[in-house]
Amino acid sequence: MAEPTSPPTGYRLLLPSDWVKIPLRKGDAEQAVREIVASAFARVPADVPRDRLTPLRLELERGLLAAVADARKAKALELYLPMRLSREVNLGASIVVSEALLPSRSGPSGAPAPVSDPAEVAVQLISGGGGTDVDLSSGEVDGALAVRRERVVPADPERGVELASRRVDYLVAVPSDPSRWFAAAFSTMGAGNPKDDLANALVEWFDALMTTFRWSWT
Template sequence: MSAPTGYRLLLPSDWVQIPVRHGDAEQAARDIVASAFARVPTDVPRDKLTPLRLELERRLLMAVADARRAKALELYLPMRLAGEVNLGASIVVSEAQLPARPGAKGEGDHPSDPAEVAVQLLSGDGGPGTDVSSGEVDGALAVRRERIVPADPERGAELATRRVDYLVSVPGDQTRWFVAAFSTIGADGPKDDLADALVEWFDALMTTFRWSWT
């Protein structure tokens, strides 16, 4: 089997995609802001809109910078119709390249077996309260990991977040894993009802994941 060249997710219409690795992500963020504010009624005073627009653009560009530092492929954010972005939730898509396993003496390196990698992820210490399980996503071996990430003001994370990662082995290429990382701060904390509902939504979203070949 040849390796897929892409993927598809059935995202709601109020979520936007910002490509991080390819294209001008900063310009894409500015275009999203411009599109959102183009839908604001014309009778709204401009002096009230300008500070909001500048703040929205600043926050989007910060999210893009964070995704780029994480070497992400795409960043997904929920965009409200009123022109506000809800940075209380996000999806960051990236790719993990696995090192090859050393072969026996006189042999070259061998690709890491996805099943062995999954066992290591399942048996690894992910920290207190980490929940790890395995399954399949569009026919590919996958590991789901859920945990609470504490606040870290020194790194710009002022609030604790609930994070769910899907690590999916790429068919036809044992050296690559697809990673979809969802995070939310909830309404009153990462363990509240809103956070629970958003995690359930993300799990449902991942059932729509499909590989694509071009």
Template sequence: MAEPTSAPTGYRLVLPSDWVQIPLRTGEAEQVARDIVTEAFARVPADVPRDKLTPLRLELERRLLAAVADARRAEALELYLPMRLSGEVNLGASIIVSETRLPTRSDESGTTGAISDPAEVAAQLMSRDGGSNIDLSSGEVDGALAVRRERVVPAAPDRGVEMDSRRVDYFVSVPGDPGRWFVAAFSTIGAGSPRDDLADALVEWFDALMTTFRWSWK
């Protein structure tokens, strides 16, 4: 297959219908989050007392807006969250999409270039995180070089992170734009432990989801 002459303008993922996307590249993310809450509670049966729904709705909106704020601080492009049919958002899992550029390196002649070898990319990722308790592998996603990183991130109560989490990141090189990488970062606390059966199942699900990833040029 011929190498693309221009970088893709987007991507596609085949997500289940109970996951919602919140775009972060515009100033409308907060309104999208509020619309998600409104739509969710519109499906609640009319015989449910309103005085019971109001505190739930306010808490749901608070949690969604907090997730949006966290993703914005990480300079993410999109945030994906699972929405249960009952209208409750399960913030025990999330996907954050962003972009990054890995450092360049110089050869003996002084010429600089983007790091593109999987081993060098893996080495960069290892050096960023200290190399402990990290599972790294390389391969391809929709024909592009990809590095998969999996690790357990300890709780950080001082930053509002109360529980350990299981993280799986896919770093995918952007065709036609050396040095630019697409990042899909999945996080889950499982059923309370990042190594429990639910966390294992969700990680397998995310790996399967990434097989549906496709670049788009339009």
């Protein structure tokens, strides 16, 4: 298969049906939230009293809008959240997709040169940011250089973060554009402990999900 000569225009992930995508770069994220909420509550049995549904619906919408606001602060492109349509949205897990621009460096001639060494990528793109038990590794995702970071981020009550979380970041080099990197950041609190069985299972699930990642040129 020939190497692509132009950067991809998008990507694909094979997400389960109970995960929803909220686009942040195009369209109206708030309208997407309203549609998600309407879809969720359209499946609630008709015999459930409305006075019980209204507070749940408002809470769901507020939670989704708060997640959207946080993702926008991070300049994200898309936000993915797991829906539990029978009851509520589980905001204990999320995937935030964004784009990272790699700072250029000077080559031997003084001209800008791309950074392609995984160790340098790890230092420039995903060093810092807090957390403990940091695990760095590199490999490929759909034929492109990728760096994976896993860590535990402690709770920060002053910022309204009451529980520690498990974070896994994938940074994937964009083909034919060495200065751009695709970034997928997964976060979960597990069942209240970022190292519990649920957190471990969700991290394994996210790693498996990233094996379905494919670039698109359409």
